[in-house]
Amino acid sequence: MKSTVLLTTLSLLLSPASAQTETFEERCEGLTESFSAADTSILIADYVTQGTNITFPETIAAGNTCLKFIISSTDMCRLRLNVSTSDTSSVIVEVFLPTDWEAEGKRFLMTGNGGLGGCIQYADMTYGTSLGFAVVGHDNGHAGDSGLPFLNRAEVVKDYAWRALYTAGQVGKSVVNHFYPSNINKSYYIGCSSGGRQGMKAAQDFPEEYDGIVSAAPAVDFHAVIAAGGHVFKSTGPAGSATHLTQDQWNAVHQLVVAQCDGIDGVLDNVIEDPMKCQPRPEALLCGPGQTWASDQCLTAAQVLTVRKVYSPIYGNDGKLISPRLNPLTKEFVGYRAMYGGVASYITEGWYKYALYNDPTWTVQNDFNWNVVDHDFQQDLYGVGTDKTDLTDAKNNNTRILMYHGLADCLISSENSYRYYERVSRDMGLPSDDLDEFYRFFPISGLDHCTGGDGAGFVGGSVQYSTPGALNVDPADSVLMTMVKWVEQGIAPETLTGRKLVGGVVTGARAHCKHPLKTTYKGTGDPNLASSWECKTA
Incomplete structure (x- = not known):
């Protein structure tokens, strides 16, 4: 191509x-x-x-x-x-x-x-x-x-x-x-979610088309992302089932996760800087004898197990790891509607029903199992899996790849991007210092799926420009213009500037560090100021 x-x-x-x-x-x-x-x-x-x-x-x-x-x-x-x-x-x-x-x-x-x-x-x-x-x-x-x-x-x-x-x-x-009258000077790509997958598909298969690719929350390893949607629905069950949690109950789980993990980074701000350090204990919400949600705001044992399943890695046939766990935050309504709300993900069901099986009667409720997942991986229709880890063509073409992922993503686990990045590093035999030449990954704390969330997640990225006040933010350090500086001036980004927008007003900022460095609070200073944070190795 x-x-x-x-x-x-x-x-x-x-x-x-x-x-x-x-x-x-x-x-x-x-x-x-x-x-x-x-x-x-x-x-x-x-x-x-x-x-x-x-x-x-x-x-x-x-x-x-x-x-x-x-x-x-x-x-x-x-x-x-x-x-x-x-x-x-x-x-x-x-x-x-x-x-x-x-x-x-x-x-x-x-x-x-x-x-x-x-x-x-x-x-x-x-x-x-x-x-x-x-x-x-x-x-x-x-x-x-x-x-x-x-x-x-x-x-x-x-x-x-x-x-x-x-x-x-x-x-x-x-x-x-x-x-x-003049021809194109430089070509760029920007997209999030499925759009992030498309960007990585270009990086894998036709990198010569772009000088710079910005890929956010990419649905790479597509079949694993699709399988996760089926697994979550089978774990939660439809509304009214013993394993189902209402939106209010998931909001209570969210608050529990914040209470248990928010302080790990040294700042109480409803943002978990490194969710992989967060291992929430949902049993803290377990109802005692005679207690109910209506009277005591607690969960049954079956519901607690549902939370455990959702916040655990997903394994298929023969113990094969299918997908990392979902991020342990579930505040956004979009996450409830698409993943936890008692209805199978339209993306998961639509893919299996119409693309894989061509069977309008197929449903996640009745037909999803690990054999389906194996079949989807094996078919990999037209290479939609987007899981190639040899980016040599992109490297040789001088194509720059900037990938970022919200650490409060309720739809695609941010661990999916960590996993892909580390696989690229291993399979190409390139440590991060060498990957930095053309491929950089920025975890963005407090950012939900592409947009939203409680943190400084506005980076000027794909689908973020419907956010109130977004067009009033100086685009000079947006992720798109950051990529332009990398391609055209050779200024490679060490951090990605994120802002917290509340009602269209910027209320905080953070310089999100390039992986594998960690964005770390210095211990003093206003945590809403980017200057109060630094990049550290651990």
């Missing part, structure tokens, strides 16, 4: 000379005639002014909605394309082309998706254009965040695994190079 594979099929019709005689708006609206690419149709070519409310035609699928509108952050050209990837599949590609692109460094930015991957991250695209990037997004080959489009459509699964990302990048770059 090299750049020449698709680019050789692209026909670019507008000459640079003619482009210079037209206004930006004229060139934009003329794209319907001037731009052509194989298997590609242009759906929209519009000049959009700053402050415009842009609406999108994405479908609502299986109860999961995509963003329906966004406010443009700058004057730009918006191009929407439909690109065929096979006789039975296609990908919707959006390209945002800001007016100040050349003045701002001639940079290209690809954005990722989330969940089962059918929603374009328009907030990330808009933020990228505010910084002068030409930005591309895509629907990963199907509309809506649901697995239903996978049913008996192998080519759509292939798009989800890798092809939509690769195709959108190729077509998007051809649009950018066609539209502006």
